[in-house]
Amino acid sequence: MTASRHRGSVAIVGVAESDLGQVADGMTPADLMGQAAARALEDCGLALGDVDAAFAAATQLNMPVLNLCEYLGIEPHYLDGTHIGGASFLSHLAHAQAAIEAGFCEVALIAYGSTQRSAGRSNAAPQEISAYEAPYRPMHPVTAYALAASRHMHEFGTTREQLATVAVAARQWALMNPAAWEKKPLSIADVLASPMIANPLTVRDCCLVTDGGGALVVTSAERAQRLRKKPAYVLGVGESTTHRHVSGMPDLTVTAARESGRRAFGMAGLAPGDVDVAEIYDAFTINTVLFLEDLGFCAKGDGGRFIEGGRIAPGGELPVNTNGGGLSYCHPGMYGIFTLIEAVRQIRGECGERNVANCDVALAHGNGGVLSSQATVLLGSPATV
């Protein structure tokens, strides 16, 4: 497939995490956004005065872009607070690319911060529940993912052991990441024996509940080449949605990742076989199975079998979630930005013992809501442009 003219037009030049896990008493989401933003700028050697576009999403703030700009004392002329759940930051990157290409801005700052662990989950992320679902008291979002898992098991024979394999692989990667929350090994038996939350998902099939934040700095390819670190070029992007509520999901076993992945690979002129590392939003173990299928790494229904035998674990053919993922590294509520931070670091070779050898193409994929929105980004090293 011929790549598009957008391929490689911008690059991520600065990445940083804020404090993660359990942050100091009294820290706010804005503190974490500001901290991450300052670190990301330091990472690329740009200054606050260089930033002319700002992007943010959060569950604890109504207008997080404005909080971000006030905190940093900047007045950018391009603002985007797109909120599609955890996939928002990949969408922000795609929108930043379009804006930079069109000449509406030059340096984009994307940020996220959350104190959902410290504040308490129900305070930090009040769930909007449809009047047509509320009488049945679903615990969202886990109920939706459990329903999707039940359907995948029914249609394709996916087993609880296969889902547990996702959690085990994530833990193995996390043990190589000093920043990860989880520090102890995890076995399939451990996952199966954990308390059940919403059948078939146990607490170990579900993402962590931590504090945390992150930031990205994005600029044109031309400017990126003059900065201090190896740029991670944006080769392809894609986003889509199929529903808001799980009762409105057209097919519980197929997500909009099919569309977002198709568009991202098409723009990049690449295929799943070209991907060296994949950072895929693993809010629940079923997610990794679904997205590997929908992004084209395996056929629909084969996801459970694909991940067996250590294929996505350290030493496997397709490294997935090398930071430990939402399941073992951190999950402050909206995880998407962390897929991009890790993807960039893999391309730069900054991941130490967990770095994939010769990492030229990294895929980052974000999910939002209850499998509701999907956004895919392909990043490439200088060798790819």
Added chain:
Amino acid sequence: MSRNLTTSPRATYVEHCRRGELAYQVPAGGGQPIFYPRLVAPRTGEAALEWRTSAGLGTVHATTTLARKGEAPYNVALIDLDEGFRMMSRVEGTAPEEVTIGMRVQVAFVEGGEGEPPYPVFRPFDATGER
């Protein structure tokens, strides 16, 4: 004089619930049944919608059992009604983990909580007429 509609889709749906009826919509010219009730048909954008009452028979499409701290486990399911629409509900009259995908179910209405209208749940349906 107001140009607003006098009744919301939700209000019509609830009125049917009070009469023990599971209501849904269809486009006036025919086409895919619509649930949740709304003002515009999805995909076609058609605004001329008609209300129907479901016979209440359907099939379990997806199911899970929720375990909330300090409470007995309960079922949450997605039900495909025979008329061609899907809704979230709860299957009662059998243990939550006994609910299986493909099980045939029949609607029944239960009282809502404080200030809430009656709402539809489902029970296993036995074709011989016994439940």
